Amino acid sequence: MLGLAINEPSRPGGPEGDRFFDGAQPQHDANQLGAAQPLPAANQAGLPRHLQKLIQAGLARRQQGYRGRFAPSPTGDLHRGNLRTALLSWLHARLQGGEWLLRLDDLDQPRNRPGAANRILADLRWLGLDWDGPPLLQSSRRGLYASVLSSLRRRGRLYPCACSRRLLADVSAPHGALAVYPGFCRQRALGWGPCQGRLPSWRLRLPEAPIRWAEDSPWPGWLEGATEVGDVVLRRADGLVAYHLATAVDELSLGITAVVRGDDLWASTGAQVALMAALGAGPPRYWHVPLWRDPQGQRLSKRAAAEGLAGLRQGGADGPAVIGLLAASLGLVPGGSRLSAQELCQQLQLSELLAAVHGRLTPIHQDPSAGEA
Ligand SMILES: [Zn+2]
DSSP, rough: OOOOSSSSSSSTTTTHHHHHGGGGGTTTTHHHHHHSSSOOOOGTTOOOOOHHHHHHHHHHHHSSSSSEEEEEOSSOOOHHHHHHHHHHHHHHHHHHTTTEEEEEOOOOOOOTTTTTHHHHHHHHHHHOOOOSOEEEEEGOOOOOHHHHHHHHTTTEEEEEEOHHHHHHHHHHHHTTTTTSOOTTTTOOOOOOOOOOOOOOOEOOOOOSSOOOOOOOSHHHEOOIIIIIIOOOEOOTTTOOOOOOHHHHHHHHTOOOOOEEEEETBHHHHHHHHHHHHTTTOOOOOEEEEEOOEEEEOOOOOOOGGGGGGGHHHHTTOOHHHHHHHHHHTTTTOOOTTOOHHHHHHOOHHHHHHHHHTTTTTSOOOOOOOOOOO
């Protein structure tokens, strides 16, 4: 038993979740924050007052310094690729004197694996990647996400989509010309209720303009919305809140200033930045880092977990050996090094970290359907 607050709070958005979520503003009230960091009123016109306050508190928290996060899904154990991304995210935060939060993206509950959340926390702790505050469970924030969805819908930023999975698979198949959802339902006068016995999914209506963000990797952070991102689903037909919605809301309301994650999430960043703009706020800064790929250039799957931490431990490796292995894979230390995460942090400069990683970048790989870790 890890003694960590990873059980569902007694009520949705209950004390644990609220304490963590609103922890950015313990010594202020939201009115003071709103007065200190006024936003142009037009930005959030039409959002309910409680959402305006939440977003403003998050934006005000950003002004207080670096705040990063790592956000794995408890769908399995972290493999060495996930752990390396976690190490990079942690180093990026600690080298800048920042906070590092841990968030479990556990909304897709059928995909969650029993015990995976506890094992993720145990593995990070074993590696010495310490986080600030209690872990946040997205599953305890469903009320907030539903409230954001409703307000976006009321403001005309969403539309219902009745396209079947089969149709979408056909148009995005390798021989199909379309890499993103082409907006079939944008102009259809569909209702929000069941259509032929099936509820529609809810899609974000992307604006025409390019989507831009601040990026630490050498690639400029931008995507063409219509052709590279598309009108993403924010609420699935089965009612599940989509990853993009929960992630964008969390980055904003937690006051996240920096997101370090795998470069497979580049296209997701476009969707999430567009969504934050729809909520009247700018995005954090991003650093998309290369995934750990096998010698054939394929990303490691969760099935490769057997070769991950559990496998390394069974082979007799301890924490310093694993940190040495992860760091050596980026050329941060010589092969065979043994050192703690803390020692690695102490001997590194931020510029060295960025340069080492950028020396190993391959062109951005896009996978708009991917979640994090
Ligand atoms: Zn559709």
